[in-house]
Amino acid sequence: MGAITLSKVEKWFGDVQVIKGVDLEIRDGEFVVFVGPSGCGKSTLLRMIGGLEDTSRGAMLIDGVDVTDHPPAKRGLTMVFQSYALYPHMSVRENMGFSLKTAGAPAAEIAEKVEAAAAVLKLEPYLDRRPKDLSGGQRQRVAIGRSIVRAPTAFLFDEPLSNLDAALRVEMRYEIAKLHQSLDTTMIYVTHDQVEAMTLADRIVVLEFGKIAQVGTPRELYETPANLFVAQFIGSPK
Numbered sequence: 001m002g003a004i005t006l007s008k009v010e011k012w013f014g015d016v017q018v019i020k021g022v023d024l025e026i027r028d029g030e031f032v033v034f035v036g037p038s039g040c041g042k043s044t045l046l047r048m049i050g051g052l053e054d055t056s057r058g059a060m061l062i063d064g065v066d067v068t069d070h071p072p073a074k075r076g077l078t079m080v081f082q083s084y085a086l087y088p089h090m091s092v093r094e095n096m097g098f099s100l101k102t103a104g105a106p107a108a109e110i111a112e113k114v115e116a117a118a119a120v121l122k123l124e125p126y127l128d129r130r131p132k133d134l135s136g137g138q139r140q141r142v143a144i145g146r147s148i149v150r151a152p153t154a155f156l157f158d159e160p161l162s163n164l165d166a167a168l169r170v171e172m173r174y175e176i177a178k179l180h181q182s183l184d185t186t187m188i189y190v191t192h193d194q195v196e197a198m199t200l201a202d203r204i205v206v207l208e209f210g211k212i213a214q215v216g217t218p219r220e221l222y223e224t225p226a227n228l229f230v231a232q233f234i235g236s237p238k
């Protein structure tokens with residue numbers, strides 16, 4: 001479960017249209033990356049899918065259900081941001097279990113889900129530490145762990161690695177790819193980093209001024225870019 005359909009989706013901020021009629025079918029379990037230059041609408045489109053921004057026109061379906069007017073909590077998706085605000089006074093274990101606790105889950109169930117997520121993310125040795133005693137990469141893992149415990153239908157990532165240094169970015173990129181393999185959950189990932197896009201994506205969506213310039217596998221985009229904009233962005237030789 002985790003198929004997402006966007007149908008003629010538009011976003012207007014006042015008189016300014018920033019998403020200009022986007023049609024997209026994301027398959028269950030697919031890893032889709034949104035790329036494009038700064039200001040092209042990547043974050044806005046992702047936030048609309050998550051329900052953090054409303055959709056001005058068009059429709060959005062998750063597993064066939066029209067969620068266009070559903071609030072974030074009813075969509076079953078989870079967002080992971082670059083600023084992974086962890087609670088400083090809570091341990092890793094408490095940070096990861098917090099959303100389940102506020103939802104009223106029993107302690108035993110919380111413990112089980114946190115342990116399982118910690119195993120996937122190799123966070124077991126750090127469960128009793130505070131965020132300040134973790135490295136940047138470990139903190140980002142805790143932020144992802146908070147999402148995993150809720151068993152979301154899909155993960156929405158908005159440039160989750162852009163605060164990390166280059167070496168750590170490469171390591172976390174690899175971790176996210178492994179996570180996708182092991183969870184088999186739909187992931188939508190926003191980045192302006194071509195290498196991240198090319199290595200992570202099943203399909204890449206290239207956005208240009210709020211419109212889709214091209215959708216395809218990394219190889220399709222590299223070998224047959226639809227236009228010069230895509231070619232330049234992907235770095236293909238056309």
Ligand code: ADP
Pocket residue numbers: 013018036037038039040041042043044045
């Ligand atoms: P990206 O993530 O690709 O850099 P954004 O989705 O953040 O782009 O922004 C797309 C466009 O929408 C930009 O021109 C931005 O200024 C505008 N925008 C984003 N959020 C708002 C808002 N809350 N109010 C008005 N304009 C906004």
Ligand code: MG
Pocket residue numbers: 042043044
């Ligand atoms: Mg953005």
